[in-house]
Amino acid sequence: STDAFQTIDSLDILEKKSVYFLPAKVINNNFSKSKNQLTLNKGSNDSVYIDMGVIAPKGIVGIVSHTSGNFSSVQSVLNTRSQIVAKFQKTNHFGTLVWDAKDPHIVQLKEIPRIAPLQRGDTIVTDGKSTIFPEGIPIGTVVDFSIAPDSDYYQIDIRLFTDMTSVKHVYLVRRNKAEEIKSLEMEANNVE
Numbered sequence: 001s002t003d004a005f006q007t008i009d010s011l012d013i014l015e016k017k018s019v020y021f022l023p024a025k026v027i028n029n030n031f032s033k034s035k036n037q038l039t040l041n042k043g044s045n046d047s048v049y050i051d052m053g054v055i056a057p058k059g060i061v062g063i064v065s066h067t068s069g070n071f072s073s074v075q076s077v078l079n080t081r082s083q084i085v086a087k088f089q090k091t092n093h094f095g096t097l098v099w100d101a102k103d104p105h106i107v108q109l110k111e112i113p114r115i116a117p118l119q120r121g122d123t124i125v126t127d128g129k130s131t132i133f134p135e136g137i138p139i140g141t142v143v144d145f146s147i148a149p150d151s152d153y154y155q156i157d158i159r160l161f162t163d164m165t166s167v168k169h170v171y172l173v174r175r176n177k178a179e180e181i182k183s184l185e186m187e188a189n190n191v192e
Contacts, residue, residue, distance in 0.1 A: 114153065
């Protein structure tokens, strides 16, 4: 329905013509284990492939891990194996989004240095360096943070914008080849 696309439009990512969205329905969803998966009603027959990003109208959901002809399995952001590069919308400091398997609404952001200015309510988004998610897709907001006396890095809790316990409609994100190549080259050039 066009409504669904308008919700996405509010993320401003349709402006980027290099990104395509394939709507899908969640037909199975775990959020109470430590390695959660979602099952979608689209698969390789619909051009779904492994490592495709999956988003909901409010923010990210996970990454495709397996496909069959008509279905795909998605490694949820609520998966202790999940590692997604994320950044602060306002400062561009970036780190890795992980999950400690405690609360299905809260994930953790690692590797943010203690020099980074941050406060509760700061928005976290995808950083766009990988070929999986375009830059700027919302993830969540900072709800809590602390720093151990002997550490150079914050412990940060992020409340997800997407309610992973009730997500029903998602979009698979496909970047066009040129965009993917550019992003890959940028990543390769960033290696020391």
